Amino acid sequence: xxxxxxxxxxxxxVGTGVYKSLQGFDCVxxxxxxxxxxxxxxxxxVAKEILTDNAYDVVNDPNIDVVVELMGGVEPAWxxxxxxxxxxxxxxxxxxxxxxxxxxxxxxxxxxxxxxVLYEAAIxxxxxxxxxxxxxxxxxxxxxxxxxLNGTTNYILTKMDTDGASYEDVLSEAQKLGYAxxxxxxxxxxxxxxxxxxxxxTISFNSRIKYENVYREGITKIRKEDIEKANELGYKIKLIxxxxxxxxxxxxxxxxxxxxxxxxxxxHTNYVTNAVKIKGHxxxxxxxxGPGAGEFPTASSVVGDILSIAKEWGTTEYxxxxxxxxxxxxxxxxxxxxxxxxxxxxxxxxxxxGVIAKIGTICANKKISLSSILQKGxxxxxxxxxxxxxxxxxxxxxxEFVNELTDCTVNNVIRVCEx
Amino acid sequence: xxxxxxxxxxxxxVGTGVYKSLQGFDCVxxxxxxxxxxxxxxxxxVAKEILTDNAYDVVNDPNIDVVVELMGGVEPAWxxxxxxxxxxxxxxxxxxxxxxxxxxxxxxxxxxxxxxVLYEAAIxxxxxxxxxxxxxxxxxxxxxxxxxLNGTTNYILTKMDTDGASYEDVLSEAQKLGYAxxxxxxxxxxxxxxxxxxxxxTISFNSRIKYENVYREGITKIRKEDIEKANELGYKIKLIxxxxxxxxxxxxxxxxxxxxxxxxxxxHTNYVTNAVKIKGHxxxxxxxxGPGAGEFPTASSVVGDILSIAKEWGTTEYxxxxxxxxxxxxxxxxxxxxxxxxxxxxxxxxxxxGVIAKIGTICANKKISLSSILQKGxxxxxxxxxxxxxxxxxxxxxxEFVNELTDCTVNNVIRVCEx
Numbered sequence: 001x002x003x004x005x006x007x008x009x010x011x012x013x014v015g016t017g018v019y020k021s022l023q024g025f026d027c028v029x030x031x032x033x034x035x036x037x038x039x040x041x042x043x044x045x046v047a048k049e050i051l052t053d054n055a056y057d058v059v060n061d062p063n064i065d066v067v068v069e070l071m072g073g074v075e076p077a078w079x080x081x082x083x084x085x086x087x088x089x090x091x092x093x094x095x096x097x098x099x100x101x102x103x104x105x106x107x108x109x110x111x112x113x114x115x116x117v118l119y120e121a122a123i124x125x126x127x128x129x130x131x132x133x134x135x136x137x138x139x140x141x142x143x144x145x146x147x148x149l150n151g152t153t154n155y156i157l158t159k160m161d162t163d164g165a166s167y168e169d170v171l172s173e174a175q176k177l178g179y180a181x182x183x184x185x186x187x188x189x190x191x192x193x194x195x196x197x198x199x200x201x202t203i204s205f206n207s208r209i210k211y212e213n214v215y216r217e218g219i220t221k222i223r224k225e226d227i228e229k230a231n232e233l234g235y236k237i238k239l240i241x242x243x244x245x246x247x248x249x250x251x252x253x254x255x256x257x258x259x260x261x262x263x264x265x266x267x268h269t270n271y272v273t274n275a276v277k278i279k280g281h282x283x284x285x286x287x288x289x290g291p292g293a294g295e296f297p298t299a300s301s302v303v304g305d306i307l308s309i310a311k312e313w314g315t316t317e318y319x320x321x322x323x324x325x326x327x328x329x330x331x332x333x334x335x336x337x338x339x340x341x342x343x344x345x346x347x348x349x350x351x352x353x354g355v356i357a358k359i360g361t362i363c364a365n366k367k368i369s370l371s372s373i374l375q376k377g378x379x380x381x382x383x384x385x386x387x388x389x390x391x392x393x394x395x396x397x398x399x400e401f402v403n404e405l406t407d408c409t410v411n412n413v414i415r416v417c418e419x
Numbered sequence: 420x421x422x423x424x425x426x427x428x429x430x431x432x433v434g435t436g437v438y439k440s441l442q443g444f445d446c447v448x449x450x451x452x453x454x455x456x457x458x459x460x461x462x463x464x465v466a467k468e469i470l471t472d473n474a475y476d477v478v479n480d481p482n483i484d485v486v487v488e489l490m491g492g493v494e495p496a497w498x499x500x501x502x503x504x505x506x507x508x509x510x511x512x513x514x515x516x517x518x519x520x521x522x523x524x525x526x527x528x529x530x531x532x533x534x535x536v537l538y539e540a541a542i543x544x545x546x547x548x549x550x551x552x553x554x555x556x557x558x559x560x561x562x563x564x565x566x567x568l569n570g571t572t573n574y575i576l577t578k579m580d581t582d583g584a585s586y587e588d589v590l591s592e593a594q595k596l597g598y599a600x601x602x603x604x605x606x607x608x609x610x611x612x613x614x615x616x617x618x619x620x621t622i623s624f625n626s627r628i629k630y631e632n633v634y635r636e637g638i639t640k641i642r643k644e645d646i647e648k649a650n651e652l653g654y655k656i657k658l659i660x661x662x663x664x665x666x667x668x669x670x671x672x673x674x675x676x677x678x679x680x681x682x683x684x685x686x687h688t689n690y691v692t693n694a695v696k697i698k699g700h701x702x703x704x705x706x707x708x709g710p711g712a713g714e715f716p717t718a719s720s721v722v723g724d725i726l727s728i729a730k731e732w733g734t735t736e737y738x739x740x741x742x743x744x745x746x747x748x749x750x751x752x753x754x755x756x757x758x759x760x761x762x763x764x765x766x767x768x769x770x771x772x773g774v775i776a777k778i779g780t781i782c783a784n785k786k787i788s789l790s791s792i793l794q795k796g797x798x799x800x801x802x803x804x805x806x807x808x809x810x811x812x813x814x815x816x817x818x819e820f821v822n823e824l825t826d827c828t829v830n831n832v833i834r835v836c837e838x
Contacts, residue, residue, distance in 0.1 A: 017701060022558075290702070
């Protein structure tokens, strides 16, 4: 069998993991690796002659069949990938931001060039998710995804829960341990998870989700008190990336913290582990969980994609028909204000006669039913800590409720996952 | 695109689920369905002319491209499948017993005939497991699987735990609800799980596991007292199908009850849900969970296999290279007596001076270290209930320990899962 010749762009943690993991696979030959600095010391020994500091040496090399893009970010990666596709190369990428922001153009171009773009590593690291959805689950109409797609935030929320610690304290510990970056914005504000759910929603629904329509809230406002109260009420707090679609192609796609029931698989997904729950017909519900990042788990997915191309290489002109992505329709966005959810609301109220009555009256006016109310005595400063969980109700009504509750302080409003 | 023409053998629950789920997929046409009784009333309306009561009408039909075998059992299914392969048809099957007992001949014959045999539905129902292992995880060396592969026994063990009920009581309830068969042997004695782990081990390790080398114990000896004690010690009891392989191709493959730590994903896999934990390099560990049986979940996998063939149909002469199975080596079996495990041992001892000393002495002689000992007071009949959990030790030594503990009654010995 003819060897598949690959070029790699980006040789950081994942790149070296891929390099190591490809050793022993005779069907693949690494022809070139584009790096930032050729002379930098590395954890693997690589022949100098295959290194280049010019990515165009990779994407323009006529001897390269597949370009493996592992540099991340939109530019210049997008330019390299377009050039590579136009030069007749297949693409393997782990670039979630590029997929979220340029997915439509990317898949249209790959179709035009009759080349495949594979990206198992871009979503949920080592967990097999893109391939199963595109292949063995292809007979399903997938209608709902609930997922934990960001390891950093899941680590922080897990530690806040187990240690009873504040967000700030756990964040700085996570930064010291290397689980969070110096500027943690991309993770803690939910950008990373939003990139991933954009693509995951698109391929699950076979209808394009636009990144700008994904509602996004991070975990920075979660207090240790919220985690304590959630525990009392039978929940854990997780940053959930969710996507659902209805019969009329309206897609509700978002990233925000949620209370999830303690007995659910998502509640038991702790530290840097990721998990994806998929609901569809005829399947029912499945949960896939595992390492969402890291040198080797991510390499597992990149290598899997490379081998998928290698194994069909030379047997057909039209590779991997099931793995191709070309979406002919775009989902209609649903505004968060128009969605129905259950809510956890933490309120500090003056310990005055009629406060509960007032809360109850405003709820009733807004058609908000309460399923749980928790108040334990009165605080030293003569206020009461009241926690309520609502039944399913309109987000806009909850916003109005919060605005009209002028005598009280609303400490937090967090949506509640029903399953 | 030319339609893929399929014939179905067996039209029970799964068959009708497949029929319903294939509606709307224009790339597939159902040409013939072999049934036991053509005139039997069904939950779907099927044109009479495509029904036959002779399976050879399906496997010998020159217009059929793929035979979907959903009847189960070794014979006559094996004869039908061999005939179909020799007649140039691809095979999709959900037949776990056939795969376990005839897998080697089956895959050799399919290779000889240059046809594929797909069987996602045979293992863990709707959970994507075979396809991920053969494709996106192909870069991994898988070394260990721990799985819950039988819904009936998991339902029984879950109900025994939640209701504090005996095995017999829960079994008869499960039989009434249709979760257990009138003769439950195939499930409760672990045969069903043993069939599945035989094939799952083979494809995970790329080394053939022989069904006759799979050690098997069922759940009939699990007492509600064992479940109570396990809970106290931080465990749940599950019927675990496990497979591990070492560097020298020695495979330890078995089905038996195990104590699994309460905080593990397997412990949270309840009722009829199945779960498969896979450990490999570079992947690390992943857990895939979902419905292990049922009309629609199983149909999801059967339809996924059919569509995999349909999508490559006409694009190449050599379909689905990654999904092909042909194992050139057979794993060496490991005898259960030669394995090292942790053990839960429940002992009823006379309340006499020196009993604990005697237990301790025999343990020491057999090189068995104890990690937990639980004894709470003395029973009315002047005996003591002693529960121990050992460190990892040789199974043969534990058998000797039990035999030499002549003054005591050993109520149960159950292996303990470490992760």
